[in-house]
Amino acid sequence: MRGVVLEGPRDIQVIDREDPRIIDPTDAIIRITATCICGSDLWPYRGEDDSRHQVMGHEYVGVVTEIGAEVTTLKVGDPVVGSFVISDNTCEICQAGYQSKCVHAEFVAYTVGTQAEYARIPFADGTLVKTPGEPDPEIVPSLLAASDVLGTGWFAAVAAEVGPGKTVAVVGDGAVGLMGVLAAKELGAERIIVSSRHADRQALAREFGATDVLAERGDDFVAKVKELTNGFGAHSVIEAVGTAESFAQARKSVRPGGHVGFVGIAHDVQIPGDELFFDEIHLHGGPAPVRRFLPELIGLIWERKIDPGKVFDLTLPLEQAAEGYRAMDERRATKVLLTL
Amino acid sequence: MRGVVLEGPRDIQVIDREDPRIIDPTDAIIRITATCICGSDLWPYRGEDDSRHQVMGHEYVGVVTEIGAEVTTLKVGDPVVGSFVISDNTCEICQAGYQSKCVHAEFVAYTVGTQAEYARIPFADGTLVKTPGEPDPEIVPSLLAASDVLGTGWFAAVAAEVGPGKTVAVVGDGAVGLMGVLAAKELGAERIIVSSRHADRQALAREFGATDVLAERGDDFVAKVKELTNGFGAHSVIEAVGTAESFAQARKSVRPGGHVGFVGIAHDVQIPGDELFFDEIHLHGGPAPVRRFLPELIGLIWERKIDPGKVFDLTLPLEQAAEGYRAMDERRATKVLLTL
Numbered sequence: 001m002r003g004v005v006l007e008g009p010r011d012i013q014v015i016d017r018e019d020p021r022i023i024d025p026t027d028a029i030i031r032i033t034a035t036c037i038c039g040s041d042l043w044p045y046r047g048e049d050d051s052r053h054q055v056m057g058h059e060y061v062g063v064v065t066e067i068g069a070e071v072t073t074l075k076v077g078d079p080v081v082g083s084f085v086i087s088d089n090t091c092e093i094c095q096a097g098y099q100s101k102c103v104h105a106e107f108v109a110y111t112v113g114t115q116a117e118y119a120r121i122p123f124a125d126g127t128l129v130k131t132p133g134e135p136d137p138e139i140v141p142s143l144l145a146a147s148d149v150l151g152t153g154w155f156a157a158v159a160a161e162v163g164p165g166k167t168v169a170v171v172g173d174g175a176v177g178l179m180g181v182l183a184a185k186e187l188g189a190e191r192i193i194v195s196s197r198h199a200d201r202q203a204l205a206r207e208f209g210a211t212d213v214l215a216e217r218g219d220d221f222v223a224k225v226k227e228l229t230n231g232f233g234a235h236s237v238i239e240a241v242g243t244a245e246s247f248a249q250a251r252k253s254v255r256p257g258g259h260v261g262f263v264g265i266a267h268d269v270q271i272p273g274d275e276l277f278f279d280e281i282h283l284h285g286g287p288a289p290v291r292r293f294l295p296e297l298i299g300l301i302w303e304r305k306i307d308p309g310k311v312f313d314l315t316l317p318l319e320q321a322a323e324g325y326r327a328m329d330e331r332r333a334t335k336v337l338l339t340l
Numbered sequence: 341m342r343g344v345v346l347e348g349p350r351d352i353q354v355i356d357r358e359d360p361r362i363i364d365p366t367d368a369i370i371r372i373t374a375t376c377i378c379g380s381d382l383w384p385y386r387g388e389d390d391s392r393h394q395v396m397g398h399e400y401v402g403v404v405t406e407i408g409a410e411v412t413t414l415k416v417g418d419p420v421v422g423s424f425v426i427s428d429n430t431c432e433i434c435q436a437g438y439q440s441k442c443v444h445a446e447f448v449a450y451t452v453g454t455q456a457e458y459a460r461i462p463f464a465d466g467t468l469v470k471t472p473g474e475p476d477p478e479i480v481p482s483l484l485a486a487s488d489v490l491g492t493g494w495f496a497a498v499a500a501e502v503g504p505g506k507t508v509a510v511v512g513d514g515a516v517g518l519m520g521v522l523a524a525k526e527l528g529a530e531r532i533i534v535s536s537r538h539a540d541r542q543a544l545a546r547e548f549g550a551t552d553v554l555a556e557r558g559d560d561f562v563a564k565v566k567e568l569t570n571g572f573g574a575h576s577v578i579e580a581v582g583t584a585e586s587f588a589q590a591r592k593s594v595r596p597g598g599h600v601g602f603v604g605i606a607h608d609v610q611i612p613g614d615e616l617f618f619d620e621i622h623l624h625g626g627p628a629p630v631r632r633f634l635p636e637l638i639g640l641i642w643e644r645k646i647d648p649g650k651v652f653d654l655t656l657p658l659e660q661a662a663e664g665y666r667a668m669d670e671r672r673a674t675k676v677l678l679t680l
Contacts, residue, residue: 092572093596101596101620103571231443232432247613256433256441256626262617269613273587273606280441280626286596286617 003116004321004338006054009047010329012322017055017113020120025070026088028124030062030080034144035114036312037324037336038084039174040265045325048267055113056321058084059147061140062119064128073125079135080128081298082121083290084108084148089126099291102126107287115321117340129294132302139301141309141337145179146297149335150308151290152263153179153240154297157187159261159284160236164188169225169233170210171250172240173201175311175335176263178208180238182308185209186300189236193228195221195249201334204310218245222252233258239285244269256280263288312337343456344661344678346394349387350669352662357395357453360460365410366428368464370402370420374484375454376652377664377676378424379514380605385665388607395453396661398424399487401480402459404468413465419475420468421638422461423630424448424488429466439631442466447627455661457680469634472642479641481649481677485519486637489675490648491630492603493519493580494637497527499601499624500576504528509565509573510550511590512580513541515651515675516603518548520578522648525549526640529576533568535561535589541674544650558585562592573598579625584609596620603628652677 003017020029036059044051064078074080086106087099094102104123112119121127135143142150153176162168168184170177173196184192185208193212194205202213216224225234232255239250242264250260251271262285276283300306314333316324317340324336343357360369376399384391404418414420426446427439434442444463452459461467475483482490493516502508508524510517513536524532525548533552536542542553556564565574573595579587582604590600591611602625616623640646654673656664657680664676 092570096597098597098620230432242613242617244613257436257438266613266617271611271613271616273582273584273609273611276611276623277582277602277606277626280438281624283616283623284621286620 001117002318003113004056004318006044006051006056008052010045012045012325014319014321017116020118022066022068023120024122025068026123026125027068028064028071028074028121028128029066030119030121031065032060032062032114032117032119032340034061034140034340035059035338036144037328037338038148039176039328041325042329043265043267045329054110055116056109057113057115058107058109059144059149060114060119061144061147065118067124071124074128074130079131081131081143081146081294082128083151083294085287085290086122087126087291088123089291094126097292098289100287100289115318115338127291129298131298139309141312142301142307143298144337145308145311146294146301148290149175149311150179150297151293152176152288154183154293155288155290156180156238156240156261156263156285157183159259160238161259162187162189162236165190166235167191167193167229168236168238169253170194170238170240171246171253172264173198173205174240177238177240178204178311178334179308180240181205181210182208182306184238186306193225193234200313207310218249221249225253229255236261240264242266242269247271251279251281254281258282259284261285311335315339341457342658343453344396344658346384346391346396348392350385352385352665354659354661357456360458362406362408363460364462365408366463366465367408368404368411368414368461368468369406370459370461371405372400372402372454372457372459372680374401374480374680375399375678376484377668377678378488379516381665382669383605383607385669394450395456396449397453397455398447398449399484399489400454400459401484401487405458407464411464414468414470419471421471421483421486421634422468423491423634425627425630426462427466427631428463429631434466437632438629440627440629455658455678467631469638471638479649481652482641482647483638484677485648485651486634486641488630489515489651490519490637491633492516492628494523494633495628495630496520496578496580496601496603496625497523499599500578501599502527502529502576505530506575507531507533507569508576508578509593510534510578510580511586511593512604513538513545514580517578517580518544518651518674519648520580521545521550522548522646524578526646533565533574540653547650558589561589565593569595575599576601580604582606582609587611591619591621594621598622599624601625651675655679
């Protein structure tokens with residue numbers, strides 16, 4: 001089969017990869033019908049993780065083509081969406097809603113690599129969710145978004161305890177930040193403040209429910225959020241970048257007793273304990289337990305209540321993945337969908 | 341009046357201080373009937389904060405002797421307990437339960453200094469809570485504990501989301517850690533694991549409800565907690581020390597999705613963002629909003645349901661405060677009550 005490989009920094013190639021096959025009885029093989037490039041793929045792409053000869057991709061919508069002997073909830077032909085983390089969905093950690101930290105957790109990125117025609121999904125019953133029927137092509141991008149970027153933005157909003165009547169600040173106008181805006185709106189936030197300087201992302205943020213789009217960054221953003229909230233800061237802040245600057249911006253934008261939900265993969269972030277102590281805020285985040293939210297998110301998409309697929313602003317065939325990575329790296333695209 | 345002053349590192353003196361008087365119409369003057377020495381007093385005592393000529397003390401039980409023109413809930417003669425942070429208890433932050441971050445917040449330590457015969461309490465209506473009547477002498481130590489150390493341990497347990505059926509680990513066997521054990525028990529925890537190597541503190545921890553007292557520290561403690569929890573870690577962890585080592589011990593003892601409540605004043609703590617991200621835990625803490633809990637805690641003490649006053653293992657007259665500081669510094673005493 002054809003699949004994307006990162007050969008070295010900024011060297012994306014689409015090559016012939018070995019067809020996946022059932023190894024464990026809890027595996028399923030799926031034919032991927034849509035996949036995409038994640039902001040987090042840019043870390044290894046840019047050489048931050050020194051990855052070489054690396055299969056890529058962890059977001060996917062597909063159809064089951066083969067199941068292992070112990071798979072019980074899926075059959076060949078089922079259309080499915082899966083999480084970017086493998087989970088059994090039965091262990092104590094999964095049952096508490098933290099499938100991304102399942103005792104059998106494994107990142108789909110780098111091991112499975114779903115920027116490809118087929119994928120082997122371990123613990124298929126606990127990782128994949130069947131859609132109510134064959135999805136209309138128009139909602140495939142939204143279902144694909146549920147696989148990670150929507151699920152991650154949603155988790156960030158839940159972790160930030162977004163709710164009715166609350167003011168939410170979103171740090172990051174990438175795809176996850178924009179999904180955080182959508183989630184905040186859906187979860188009933190009264191005011192949604194987002195930091196963005198890109199006209200297209202500003203427009204999408206407003207479409208998803210942002211009430212205030214600020215060009216300010218860093219301490220200027222913090223000052224502006226305080227100005228908009230009687231000096232208190234936001235009730236909830238979504239951190240969707242992962243740098244020291246964005247983390248500090250998020251932390252300082254929240255009021256005492258408020259909540260920061262952080263989902264940007266932290267790179268070179270050190271949180272000063274004394275400041276955190278006297279700020280008296282809540283911090284929660286990490287790799288989103290997308291599997292917790294998938295049934296609900298699929299339902300919202302199926303009923304056309306949310307349209308997260310709008311976050312894709314460039315669609316390319318899998319064979320042109322390299323151009324997709326370049327477009328995201330150069331911020332010419334917010335998020336790139338790869339067709340098969 | 342007589343009052344305790346830290347003249348310089350390890351130099352505690354009891355001197356004549358000016359009698360406090362009403363300055364603002366929301367002030368009350370109280371005659372202090374009992375006060376004590378806090379573990380946090382040891383930071384300046386040991387020279388960590390380079391404090392000199394500093395009034396000391398922030399825990400207090402007393403009787404109102406004078407009120408400002410705008411004080412409405414108190415009258416002269418009322419027996420009261422107050423928080424270690426001044427609060428108006430009416431602002432938006434107070435109403436959300438974060439009185440320690442009130443817009444009028446001010447630390448009683450270092451400004452008021454309640455290791456003294458009298459104290460001026462600003463925002464008396466929002467800071468002090470009247471007891472149901474004249475307290476029996478036997479419960480005065482417990483009411484005094486509510487002023488900070490019990491309220492702080494209680495907040496830590498609430499911040500760590502302690503509840504029925506949960507396993508709680510407590511890092512720190514000082515007075516606050518011990519109060520965390522008591523709070524965890526009262527809040528319904530099933531298993532309470534505490535780290536202690538001091539026979540007297542171990543005994544008190546067991547009396548307050550600890551089910552497992554471990555001599556291990558650091559990574560050995562973490563390993564033991566995991567061993568006791570099917571490899572997962574505790575649901576809730578109370579951090580009651582404030583060093584880099586204790587903070588790491590707390591963070592690593594909690595399971596994914598679990599909660600760390602931290603109340604040790606953080607000194608030289610840097611939390612690595614990448615570890616926090618992949619640990620996927622909740623962090624919440626800071627100066628305890630004791631005022632939130634005071635009415636409930638006074639009620640529990642009044643009804644003899646809890647006996648936090650047992651945490652005091654040395655009682656001295658105010659004039660011998662210097663010996664009290666020495667005893668706590670040298671860990672000869674867990675917590676020292678000063679009588680007036």
